[in-house]
Amino acid sequence: MKTSIEDYIKHIYTLQDSKRRVGTAVLAQKMDITMPSVSEMVKKLTAAGYLRNKPYHGFLLTGEGEKIAVSLIRKHRLLEYFLLKVLNFEWDEIHQEAETLEHFVSDKFIDRLESVLDFPKFDPHGHPIPDGKGRIPNAKSLVLSDTVIGRNYVVSSVDDKSREILKYLKGIGIKIGSGFRIHDMLEVDKSVIIKFERKKYLLSKTISDSIRVTAK
Amino acid sequence: MKTSIEDYIKHIYTLQDSKRRVGTAVLAQKMDITMPSVSEMVKKLTAAGYLRNKPYHGFLLTGEGEKIAVSLIRKHRLLEYFLLKVLNFEWDEIHQEAETLEHFVSDKFIDRLESVLDFPKFDPHGHPIPDGKGRIPNAKSLVLSDTVIGRNYVVSSVDDKSREILKYLKGIGIKIGSGFRIHDMLEVDKSVIIKFERKKYLLSKTISDSIRVTAK
DNA sequence: ATATAAAATTAGGCAAACCTAATAAATGAT
DNA sequence: ATCATTTATTAGGTTTGCCTAATTTTATAT
Structure with missing residues (x-):
């Protein structure tokens, strides 16, 4: 599977997670490319059966498409875990490296890695790691707002x-598992x-939008 | 650095190891592409300073080019070692996976991996692993012929x-370190x-050409 | 109901890395 | 020294994924 196709699928997956449907404009902005490029690729992905598209109303991944997205996310998160825990990379370095490698490690590679790492359930950023069958442990977390x-x-x-945000949080000592109290929320700029x-x-x-928490 | 460029450099490196200079025809055959494609890329690599070319007399990697080749070989061999020893891949599976990944793991990744693996000197096929500075432990080995x-x-x-040869050798029990005697060599087909x-x-x-040995 | 703004698509181009067919240049065997 | 063979290059074409500019379609706000 081509890297570019995988990238589209992954971005669509993360977008459709929050909003219900994804449009050409939104995806183009998120991927930092132009709308015609997206338009073209949407056609291709639709033809290939990864996408269902309703012009001017957005598109959604099919089951096939979602399977690919979840597999990529699984690879990404296991790689991040490996980079941090085994290769001792820093918290803010692992995303980039994983982002590249996720497209090139085989399923066998990632299954073996998972086993060697002893089947971690969450990656170093606290995100759940899908298992080999695509099941995702869900953590009912909420955004700070x-x-x-x-x-x-x-x-x-x-x-x-x-990376900037990760570095900043690391600087003040906040990490996965840190506890704090919401003291106030400013109306002016949220x-x-x-x-x-x-x-x-x-x-x-x-x-604050990049932090998810659970009540304590 | 682009995968395609790296592939050319690697192939040239292995070819110039045996023969003194590499020609368009030989490289095209080895890479299983056509001569015009090679011709074009040779021009590009020469312009980029990775190659010195003397038409009809072959080309050679420059110092720059060799540095890239050695770095790729270092990545390849460390990855093979990791795949076999840590992820428990089979002897005949590791080459393919390493061949892809070598283009995408960062220098930092491979340096950390080397350290976690405790600085192995030879890969699972018995080939020396270049160190971080490009130095290659040399084993004075010879081909069976x-x-x-x-x-x-x-x-x-x-x-x-x-993979076929590796499987065959594995089948009869020959591996790195196995000892045997040369009983005969047939004139007809070597x-x-x-x-x-x-x-x-x-x-x-x-x-037999794929096996290197040292005298005992 | 319609005008405007937003969203999407079409048309036409570019660069990379490959291809085939045609041609040119050099080697080396006689 | 010549000429067949080998080697290399040119010319022109394809695909992929991106681009800009122009245009069309739809939504929606009045």
């Missing part, structure tokens, strides 16, 4: 796309103020 | 390109007859 002021939460996952280890920190909307 | 009838030898390496563990085996020229 859905939390309640005054309550306590535990970090369950952090989006791994931005910033969140948390109280973590006796200190208050303001997290911009972008940062 | 350069051996002497009646003498004893130890297998030091086996070419990893053909076959070699060896005596290994009390039994005689005939090895076709193709097979």
Whole structure:
């Protein structure tokens, strides 16, 4: 399977996770390419049976398409785990390397790796790792903006796309499993103020959006 | 660096190892592509400073080109070692997987892997693994056709390109370190007859060419 | 109901890496 | 020294995935 096709499928998968359907414009923006490029590829993916498309109403992955997406995510997360735990990469380095390798390691490679790593259930960013059959352990977590002021939460996952954010959080000591209280939420720009280890920190909307927590 | 460019460089490197200079025709045959394709790429590689070309007399890698080749070989061999020893792949499976991955693992990845594997000096086929600075431990080995009838030898390496040959050798029990005596060499087709563990085996020229040994 | 803005597509191009067919250049065997 | 053979290159074409510019389609806000 071609890298480019896999990339489209993966991006569509993550987008359709939140919004119900994905449009050409949104996908183009997310992938940082132009709309005609997306349009063309959507045609191809639809013909290949990975996508069902309703122009001006968005498209969705078929079962086939989802299978590929989940397999890629499985590879990505197991690779991240391996890079961090075995090869001692830093928290903020593993995403890039995994992003490349996920397209080239075989299923056999990843199954063996999973077994050697002793079947981890979550990757280093707290995201669940799909098993060999595509089943995904679900952790009912929520985004910071859905939390309640005054309550306590535990970090369950952090989006791994931005190295800057990962570095920043690492700097103030927040990691998977860290607990904090929601101190306040600013109306102006949706910033969140948390109280973590006796200190208050303001997290911009972008940062807080990348953190998922569970109630404690 | 593009996969295609790396592939050319690697193939040129292995060819210039035996013959002094490499020509368009030979390389095309080895890579299973046409001469015009090679011609075109040779122009590009020359412009990029990886190759020095003397039309009708062949080309050679520059220092730059060799550096890339050695780095790829280092990645390939460490990956093979990892696949066999850690992920428990079979002897005849590792080449293919390593061939793909070698183009996509970063230098950092491979350095960390080397360290986790405790700095192996030879890969599972008996080939020396270049170190991080490109130095290659040399084992003065010879091809079976350069051996002497009646003498004893130890297998030091086996070419990893053909799964069939690897499987066959595995079947009769020959591996790195196996010792045998050269019993005879047939003039007709350069076959070699060896005596290994009390039994005689005939090895076709193709097979014997893929085995390197050291005198014992 | 219609105009405008947003979304999508079409048309036409480019670069990379391959191809076939045709041609040119060099080697080397006589 | 010549000429057949081998080696290499040119010319022109294909596919893939991207691009810009132009155009069409749809949604929706009044």
